[in-house]
Amino acid sequence: MTPADAPLVLGPHRFSSRLFLGTGKYPSMESMVEALAVSGTQCVTVAVRRLQTGTPAGKSLLDYLPRDKYVLLPNTAGCFDADHAVRTARLGRELGMGDLVKLEVLGDPQTLLPDPIGTLDAAKVLVKEGFVVLCYTSDDPVLAKRLEDAGVTSVMPAGAPIGSGQGILNPNNIRIILERAKVPVIVDAGVGTASDVAIAFELGAQGVLLNTGVALANDPVRMARAMKAAAEAGRDAFLAGRIGKKLYASASSPTSGVIAGE
Amino acid sequence: MTPDLALTVNGEPRTMPAGSTVADLVAALGCKPTQVAVERNREIVRRADHAAVQLADGDRIEVVTFFGGG
Numbered sequence: 001m002t003p004a005d006a007p008l009v010l011g012p013h014r015f016s017s018r019l020f021l022g023t024g025k026y027p028s029m030e031s032m033v034e035a036l037a038v039s040g041t042q043c044v045t046v047a048v049r050r051l052q053t054g055t056p057a058g059k060s061l062l063d064y065l066p067r068d069k070y071v072l073l074p075n076t077a078g079c080f081d082a083d084h085a086v087r088t089a090r091l092g093r094e095l096g097m098g099d100l101v102k103l104e105v106l107g108d109p110q111t112l113l114p115d116p117i118g119t120l121d122a123a124k125v126l127v128k129e130g131f132v133v134l135c136y137t138s139d140d141p142v143l144a145k146r147l148e149d150a151g152v153t154s155v156m157p158a159g160a161p162i163g164s165g166q167g168i169l170n171p172n173n174i175r176i177i178l179e180r181a182k183v184p185v186i187v188d189a190g191v192g193t194a195s196d197v198a199i200a201f202e203l204g205a206q207g208v209l210l211n212t213g214v215a216l217a218n219d220p221v222r223m224a225r226a227m228k229a230a231a232e233a234g235r236d237a238f239l240a241g242r243i244g245k246k247l248y249a250s251a252s253s254p255t256s257g258v259i260a261g262e
Numbered sequence: 263m264t265p266d267l268a269l270t271v272n273g274e275p276r277t278m279p280a281g282s283t284v285a286d287l288v289a290a291l292g293c294k295p296t297q298v299a300v301e302r303n304r305e306i307v308r309r310a311d312h313a314a315v316q317l318a319d320g321d322r323i324e325v326v327t328f329f330g331g332g
Binding site for chain 2: 022023024025026032045046047048049050051053060061062072074075077087090091092094095096162163189209210211212
């Protein structure tokens with residue numbers, strides 16, 4: 001019997017699902033709720049934003065995300081310097097969701113690429129304040145190591161720019177990060193379709209975080225199902241240990257006992 | 263009569279009666295206290311302290327909650 005996969009441990013949390021989903025950009029709250037359920041995720045990201053003071057209070061996002069089903073992972077998306085990200089992380093923690101934070105310090109609004117210096121600065125502050133920091137970063141192996149040294153709980157390299165759907169642009173860098181990391185590596189951002197998830201797991205990623213690939217698919221619920229299947233397939237393929245790539249053929253059928261020709 | 267407090271709440275001007283607390287402001291905004299976090303002049307006001315912390319004229323307040331995000 002094949003042994004079950006170990007849970008992914010992040011701070012006080014143990015996840016049997018290795019998929020992390022965002023909660024943004026869905027066509028409706030109903031499609032989000034169904035997509036999250038179908039994906040099997042146990043941890044979803046949320047953004048910290050100003051309350052809309054002009055509009056009457058309707059149902060809030062929290063009303064759609066039962067706490068017994070999902071661990072909420074507040075992000076610092078939209079922050080372009082370390083100080084702003086730290087303030088946002090503190091507000092997210094004050095909302096009562098625990099010490100988890102997805103740290104993002106972004107360089108500029110067009111590329112949404114991480115600001116490496118701001119990210120490292122903010123990570124140091126938040127680690128010191130007791131946060132469980134899951135840190136969005138570029139696919140730079142050196143920075144990944146520096147973030148690990150700063151005490152982050154997980155390094156989360158981007159496969160490609162946020163929301164771009166380009167997949168994993170530099171699998172070699174992800175492999176180097178994975179080889180050297182002593183903390184879990186979660187590929188975050190860039191996932192466009194199911195094969196991107198499978199590739200991340202086949203490389204050895206401990207988790208994948210995605211949002212747009214599901215939320216903006218024509219059928220988010222079906223895509224969520226595809227992502228779940230891809231995560232399981234990719235992870236199983238990694239654990240099973242793939243064969244090496246060879247230049248020449250290697251027959252699968254016996255080479256002896258072939259009947260005589262003319 | 264004590265003049266109203268002139269506040270900036272989420273970047274917008276807003277007045278509250280003198281003597282108002284953070285809890286009064288959260289109630290005036292019509293939101294569930296358990297679903298917001300409050301920052302006053304860049305310092306977090308813990309939820310347990312909302313009823314005790316009095317607002318002051320000129321305070322800059324941020325009131326945040328969770329929205330969909332990735």
